[in-house]
Amino acid sequence: MTPEQLRDVVRTAVAGVVGRGELAVDVPDDVVVDRPKNPEHGDYATNVAMRLAKPAGRPPREVAELVAAELRLQPGIDRVDVAGPGFLNVTLAKAALGRLAVQAVTAGAGYGRTQVLAGQRLDLEFVSANPTGPVTIGSTRWAAVGDALGRLLTASGAEVTREYYFNDAGAQIDRFAASLQAAAAGRPTPEDGYAGEYVQDIGAQVVALEPGLLDRPDHEQLAVFRARGVELMFAEIKGSLADFGVRFDVYFSERTLHESGALDKAVGRLREGGHVYEADGAVWLRTTTFGDDKDRVLVKGDGETTYFAADCAYYLDKRERGFDKVLIMLGADHSGYVGRYKALVAAMGDDPDVHLEILLGQLVNLVKDGEIVRMSKRKGNFVLLADLVEAVGADAARYALARASVDQQIDLDLDLWSRQSSDNPVFYVQYAHARIASLLRGAADLGLALGEPDDVDVAALATQRESDLIRAVAEFPQVVSTAAELRAPHRVARYLEELAGTYHRFYDSCRVLPRGDEEATSLTTARLWLCAATATVLRNGLDVLGVHAPERM
Template sequence: MTPEQLRDLVRTAVAAVVERGTLAVAVPDDVLVERPKNPEHGDYATNVALRLAKPAGMPPRAVADLLAEELRAQPGVARVDVAGPGFLNVTLAQGALGQIAVRAVTAGEGYGRTDTLAGQRLNLEFVSANPTGPVTLGSTRWAAVGDALARLLESSGAEVSREYYVNDAGAQIERFALSLQAVALGRPVPGDGYQGDYVGEVAARVVADEPGLLERPEDEQVARFAERGVAAMVADIRSTLEDFGVRYDTFFSERTLHESGALEKAVATLREQGHVFEADGAVWLRTTVFGDDKDRVLVKADGEPTYFAADCAYYLDKRTRGFDRVVIMLGADHSGYVGRYKALVAAAGDDPGTHLEILIGQLVNLVRDGEPVRMSKRRGDFVLLTDLVDAVGTDAARYALARASVDQTIDIDADLWSRRTNDNPVFYVHYAHARISSVLRNAADLGLALGDPGDVDAGLLTHERENDLLRAIGEFPRVVTSAAELRAPHRVARYLEELAGTYHRFYDACRVLPRGDEEATPLTTARLWLCAATAVVLRNGLGVLGVSAPERM
């Protein structure tokens, strides 16, 4: 019996007591079922009686007694104890717990997937670094976490569109074009321009693709360097991210908002809502009425639209494309952006709590020997995504970035994450999967197979370490669901490390394969199913993080 099945059983027990008239409450849509910290308290515990006591007008223990009596009569339940103020501690019948392994193996890639977010259509925008340079370490964190979050949300039933917003309009693009032109002509790069070897590389590509460019008038040169230079950088960014395992559904050009009239349409829409006004020759959005610290300019006195106007148009474009919720991932330096964006959503007539979600992430550093690494060959004052991958590998980089909460600044120790030892978290999880793969290969060499699910005697899995592992496997769907709802991929990583440790302890305590002339027994088969179930969960969990599951190490 899995935790999900037990939750349904508890809800059924509540419904039965309500139907008999001994409890006057609404049957909850969901109940909390979790593993108790002390295994002596049973396989699972629930606080449902505490939740229902107040609406029922009864003491929590009285409610718990009613539900315990109902649960004790259910198949698969061996014992139900009322503890403390009204907790229910449930011990499953022999064999009911073992069925978790059977269910995990038979579900395969589908184990852990739920429909809790079904019907939600989300636009997830992440990274969106300016197309004026390569992908840096700071953006790499969002690449790993954003892609993992998208996978999590999809595993919970949501429809997710991954989007990269290309800031290819504005002053930074002109500075980039002037930098490319200067390098191509052998001039010094402007003081506010872009430095680094990559500028020369991009400039050379533009000149090679467009012979005779440097003989044209300078304003034409700048325009072509802008268009071709941005296209080259976007191609490099896309390729770098794809090599990192991150693929987008949409690369959205800011420039198209200016060229299509979307900005003017957005201003008109906001004006219709009654929140646009004019002052000092400029056009403003009255965001202060929605909690912003000041009103925001949409169109400057010289007629130029602001970045904020583009933000308004971009948000409205996403909503027009049918997304129920716009999720945006931003770095710590954009925390001041949240208030104004919520205000524009409200000014557009939407509910910021429903239609918008902004996640703020903290900084990340690459360190070696306790010192920050400054190793980029293309520019000396920042570290690139490719530098991180070169230092620790793609799997370790993605895992390291995803295993910490985004609201924490993290240091990635290049020495630790490149080490092939158990103190390297990703190696520890990888080794567990490889170890299981080896067991299953050895079993096949001995002519042993899992066989039909109906033939396995899961009730033989009674050892303490077996039960620990079964309960851990059973937690996986809940971990995925909660990680998706909380936007916290790091919960999956930490769970995988705990699962790996639980498997290693099981393996050390419980012999799986027969030795010498020993005959295989039904317990052998049951333990092979348990190993296979653990491998399924490790693969699925690593897959959520975009990390491979090696079969050999």
């Protein structure tokens, strides 16, 4: 019986008590079922009686006794105790508890997937680095967390589109083109231009693709460097992200908003709502009406549209594509942007609390030999995604970046994350999976197979270590759904580390395979199922984080 199934059982018990007229309350739609910290308090605990006491006008323990009596009649429940002010501590029958391991194995890759977010159509925008340079370590954190979040939301039933918005229009692209031109011609980097070895590389590639380019008029050169440079730079960005295991469903070009008339459409929509006015020769959006600290310019006095106008058009485009909510992941340095974006959503006639969600993340520092790594080998003033992957590998990098809550700054120790030892969290989790894979190969060599699910003597799994491991396996679906609802992939990583530790303790105290001339027993088979269930969860959990589950290490 999984926690989700137990919730249904508790609701059924409450409904039974209500149906007999012993309680005058509405049967709750949601029931909280938690795993007690102390195993002596049973397999699960619920506060449902305490929640029902006030509407029932009865003491919590009295309500608890009524629900407990009904629960004791339910199949799969061994014992129900009333504790403290009215908690219900539930102990499952050994067979019901052990059956969870079988359910995990038979569900396979589907174990942990739920429908808690079913019906939600979400647009998840992350990374969105400008095509004026390689992917830096800051954007790499969003690549790891954003991709994991997309996997979590999908596993919880939502329809998710992963989107990358690249700013291929405006002044920064002009500066990039001028920087490429200067590098190709052997001139110094222009003021406010882009420097670094990558600029030299791309400038040379553009010249190679366009023979005689430097002999053309200046404006023609800049047009070519702009078009070819962005194309080459973005190809490199896509390649770096693909090597990191991150791919997007949509790559959205800012330039298309200018070319399609989408900006005029968005400004017109805002004007119709009565939120646009003209002053000082510019066109403004009255965002202060919606809580922003000042109004924002949409069109400058020279007729040039602003980045904010493009943001308005981009948001409208997403909503017209049918997304229920727009999720945007930004660095902490963009915190001042939240107010104006909420204001534009409200000005469009939407509810920012319903149709918009902005996640802000803190910075990442790389640490080597106790010192912060500040410079890239490519001589730009940044550290690159490729540098991190080269130092610790893609799996360790993804796991390390997704392991911490996004509102925490990370000091990522390259020495730790490249170490092949149990103090490296990703190695610890991956090793648990590889250890189980080795055990299952050993079982196959002995001619031992899992057999049919209905034939497993799950009641044989009776020790404390076995019960601990089964309960840990059973928690996985709830961990996934909670992590998705809270937008917190780090919860999955921390859970996997706890699961790996629980498995290692089980393995050290419960012998699985027979030795010498010993015969395999029903307990042997049951423990093999439990090991296979643990491997299933480790594999599915690592997959949520975009990390491999190796068979050998």
